[in-house]
Amino acid sequence: MAGLTLSLLATAAPVSVLAKTIVPQAAATSSPAQGTVAMPIWRDTARTPAERADALVKAMSLEEKLSLVHGLFPPNTKNPPADMIPSAGYVPGVPRLGIPILRESDASLGVANQVEQRKGDVATALPSALSTAAGFDPDLAYAGGAMIGAEARAKTFNVLLAGGMNLTRDAWNGRNFEYYGEDPLLSGKMAAASVRGVQSNNIVATVKHFALNSQETGRMVLDARIDPVALRESDLLAFEIAIADGKPASVMCAYNRINGDYACENKFLLTDVLRGEWNYTGFVMSDWGAVHSTEKAANAGLDQESGQELDSSIFFGKPLADAVAAGRVPAERLDEMVRRILTGVIASGLYDHPTPVSAQPIDYDAHAQVAQKVAEAGIVLLRNEGDILPLAREAKSIVVIGGHADVGVLSGGGSSQVRSVGGVPIEIPLTSGAAASFARVTYHNSSPLQAIKELAPGAQVRFVDGSDPAAAAQAAKEADIAIVFATQWQTEAQDAPSLSLPDGQDALINAVAAANKRTVVVLETGGPVLMPWIQRVPAVVEAWYPGQRGGQAIARVLFGEVDASGRLPISFPVAAAQLPRSKPVLAATGPADNGAGANAAMGDAAKLPTYPVTYQEGADVGYRWYAASKQKPLFPFGYGLSYGRPAFANAGFSGGAAARASVDVRNDGKRPATVVPQLYATVPGTATPRLVGWSRRVLKPGETASLTIDADPRLLARWTAQGWQMPPGDYKLTLATDAEHVIAEKLVHLDGGHWPSGRQSGSIVTATITKSN
Template identity: 65%
Template sequence: MIDRPRGFAIAILLLGAAMPLAAQQAPALAPTPAAAATSAADASEARARALAIVAEMTLDEKLLLVHGLFPPKTKADPHGELIQSAGHVPPIPRLGIPIVRESDASLGVANQIEQRKGDTATALPSGLATAATFDPEIARAGGAMIGAEARAKRFNVLLAGGVNLTRDPWNGRNFEYLGEDPLLAGRMAGAAIAGVQSNRIVSTVKHFALNAQETGRMVLDARIDEAALRESDLLAFEIAIETGRPGSVMCAYNKVNGDWACENPHLLTDVLRKDWGYEGWVMSDWGGVHSTVKAANAGLDQQSGQELDHAMYFGAPLAQAVASGKVPMARLDDMVARILTGLIANGVLDALMPEAAQPIDYDAHADVAQRDAEAGIVLLRNEGGVLPLAATAKRIVLIGGHADVGVLSGGGSSQVRSVGGAPVEIPLTEGAAASFARVTWHASSPLKAIRAMAPEAEVTYVDGTDPVAAAKAAAGADVAIVFATQWTTEAEDADSLSLPHDQDALIAAVAKANRDTVVVLETGGPVLMPWLDKVPAVIEAWYPGQRGGEAIANILFGAVNPSGHLPITFPAAASQAPRPMPVGRDVLAGAAEAAANADAGSAVSPVSFKVDYIEGSDVGYRWYEKTRRTPAFPFGYGLSYSDFAYRNLKVTGGATLTVSVDVTNTGAKAGADVPQLYVGHGDTPMRLAGFRRVTLGPGETQRVVFVAEPRVVADYDVALPGWRIAGGAYRVAVSHDAADRSLSAIATLTPRIMRP
């Protein structure tokens, strides 16, 4: 594992960025979906204004903008300009360029180890919870809320917009991201970015690209072929940039096919600038820069958190490189113009920041977080109709998970110090995350919320540390609810997909003592469930955020009908995944041992290793279909207290695949459903090509129309280069989840090619 310097606990404030999509240069190929023409015109106007400012700048002023610092801890700040956070870039007042203040913000305005004493913010549920809503409007509302709080706290760049696909179920940052499918992740990330930027501040999109595991993230070389990368991780970024038009893109720590992501000319210039027409700026992840000349010429525009790099590459060394011609002055001008374009296009140069922190309606913002959590909680199992809990239950026991005081949150740069405080906060004493992460609960008590839902019942809590005592308490209750937790964090991958601290044994003991046992999972991703057939009801609550306790209670008692659907496959065994454990642990352990045994002052060669992504573009549910493996729960899966039927499928082919279907709520309770469109060609696994969240009353029917995303239907052809839809027959299914093929048809499509 790569440890972070203890003096730079904030160092983790690494996240992503991106900018408004410019007019895309179209070769003699049909265009892919792009931003509206007015958006391209706005970006062009911002670029022209940026170039006019660059023409007035001195060399020193240009260099000032292309590297960012951690705000120094100093008392010599009479105007309160410096805020302890992820970073800042000094202002240039004579040109109207304001100070740039950056904050981590994937799940809320972060303040991980309370570098800003007493500053709290609203905590959204984890990214996987938001993705489980399958609702871009919910993602946008969350982004808008975070952006509003950031602006009130005087930040104008948020390191949000995480869109890295889940390739491995044990990845420590899975909880921050939006699942395994490029269409779902791209649309949800784009919506969240647009919400953030509606506050006239910049959001990034991150981490570009293939930052898929935390083990060795600073040194690993991610290997994948071009077509597979375009059809998976890059497609998620492309869709997010089109829909959200982020002001900045943040490049990743790792290498991609041999080059560091932050000095990778193929990613930063060929793909991002030339193919996608992106006009914003590329900032590095904190500690992700390795050179001056190569990085600048490859397309990196800004060195972030320079204290974490081996050198200040974009300071004096960049000035020398420009003077010698190794980096053309035109390239430096472009770097600065791209930074200014991102700021101008999102109103940062024109929307003056408040001189002091502004009041925030935290109650209203908590409502946003609660709605997100309620829509993203997934009902995985409900045998015998155990849920919703009957109002007649008189004795309810809650077991484990600190459910008496709060709900768990994930660790790392996305950690939010939420309103209400942290009832449980456990410092780490070892590991790569120890300098900047703590195991933390948000102050939203499920016990308190359940007591409010069942005021006539006797609701008690036992901590679950003693399975025998827990089983005894469960035996005397009408219902036993076990809160099982798995804490994950940035900088470390999960050691196992099993629940830690013998919680599997606890659940088994409780289930044996009480047949009406409900398990509530608060996890960073999939976990194994050896007790599944012994437990009648299971819900996946993820890390449910600021109002997680209330959201869980509402789901349990039916005040809210569950409607979340899995954005990630839950394997039945670790061996089902492409990689059963993190790659490179043995390499890093050997390097650590060599360093420990080295003579004082002697050099130890830097360690690196390759991660071969053998699944290619068949990420997640596609891998399971390709290898004919049956997971515990497939992508897209989710139960409800209602039932939904799909009927009257109609498919129209030709140049565009259009599919329509009647969705009917056949149950007795109003609820929401997510019909999903899957498309396949030949023997390739089927791919999610459309989805729609619909809310229906009992007996109500709605006609849902899908227009399939053409890049999902297509394959990437490196010989064009571009996207190719082969003519002929395509398999089409409207499904409840990725394994459902009960309503299917064949569509005939005409050949089509699209630019990259």
């Protein structure tokens, strides 16, 4: 993995050197030795980013300060600057002080170019973030982020709207595929790794959407209602981990309200928590079209209005200047907004290493290998009765059915859409709905059919499109192996209407399974789907949206070229009735248009009614909800099979100052085995376990390894009026292969402790814990 990461960084374009800048104020310089030229403080790399940013602010005019706190949305900008390129956003720089233009790009899964604003511009498309999370491997998340950052830099972008990490509270959320699942530790650690990878290229990354952007339909009018303590111990904890460990230069606030206030004018989130408790020094940017006021937003802690043309007014333009002049927004607050923006720009390395002025070469072949490795690691083997998989190369006849597997693999829609290297074999515009202006049903040019043919050169491999279940069943009956590709397209701005596979695919699978007992189902979905046919199909593989090398990755897993090694970052229900909300809230309760304004145009939300959504599950998200409600999902969080035969023994647990588990594991199989033992803890005073750590290891046939998992103390704490407290007492530690299947468990006594928010993980945290009296 280290070699892969290093090779990625080597592809980043060389940085250019800024020209000498004019020093406008002698006061903002370091004291020079006699006979030497004074260095501006903002150029002094021995100073902290905050000190350098403060010096820049003191050297700026009011007009220059105001220019940094609101940005253009290029598709809607009239009379654009000559150096603006089509993208998500543009904020002018201050050349005399060396402050760079901020060129922003959507980049959750690669440098986006959704509806081909930049004709002919392609980029490497990673698999969905759920796929990355399923790898349970932060090193892969880092490599993916580093790859995206390198391509962005080479394309002259320097602010990436990446780092999506909202917890999955509703399985049909249209944007689940962009996030890392239902667990705060996994989400926080994977997002942090991705952010570090992006920023290794000396550019700005964000984490988003702060916070509780858990539904897409009606995201502009939803008011997320949740107990404040539960919020701390779930969604905010995920962000706290990502920010402490990843150090993103920017945080993006969400569209929705939280407990009554819009996220982008929520003082509790943006000032009390983010600044006051977490000591975050970077800047808060708005989501595009998420600003509804000038004074309230600015005074609450919003630093930058993004994509201003999508708001009903340019709130941080003249209205902010007027508010500052009248004292309704203190001048010190404007200085603070600019200081935070510049602190993020400096801390990321962008100020000292500006992006090139013109596009640079990109090693797309090397980057494609990254995308493929991430896809392979994230593919989850859900069922494998009779060891149907891996497929034997000696198979005489294989029929591949459905899912457009003859030409490519499905991609999620919305702002994360990447126009991938290799072209787009299928692209279907939407004719209606909230996503129609910027989303298309798109496939990456990576054919599973072709990849299967290459791995089984002696087999007769044919394709049937699946539109006729009877014809598909007949083709399956004539083949040794039938592989059905089932798809579920999801997109930003609208939620899935249900968790069932669309377009009659359940009937197709039933027909094929009845005709051929050796049927394999490959799912390309944005999240969990229902599987009413599960007992009739011996093998099921979850491939998610597998990115631009998805066809090759799927085929390699099916044939055992690599192990089936992914683990679910999200629980799969037996039925929607098991979930905290059994159907999409607005689709169920709103007027005919999914809540008459539920999908309203950006900027118009202030004119619409508010729809409260109460998250009664509180901190018991995902697998914790199943435990609290005493239900069993179809497949639990952390679940996934391997082609090897791992056997666990000699589990041990220890407490005291820190919690730890150890276990020996042996691969008794004839193929490599990927093991991902997970450590869960039940904290005194709670009833549901929470993931506190994990380990990932690949074992050769016959190999034995001793694994140790240290519990992250952040997950052993409870939020109280005094801050995070780890109460002394007996904690139940559970070593398991997933949230349901236990290897061993034991009560251990922990000394307890407390510490401030914004803390990092590992020995730093453990060393700073002070024992409670």
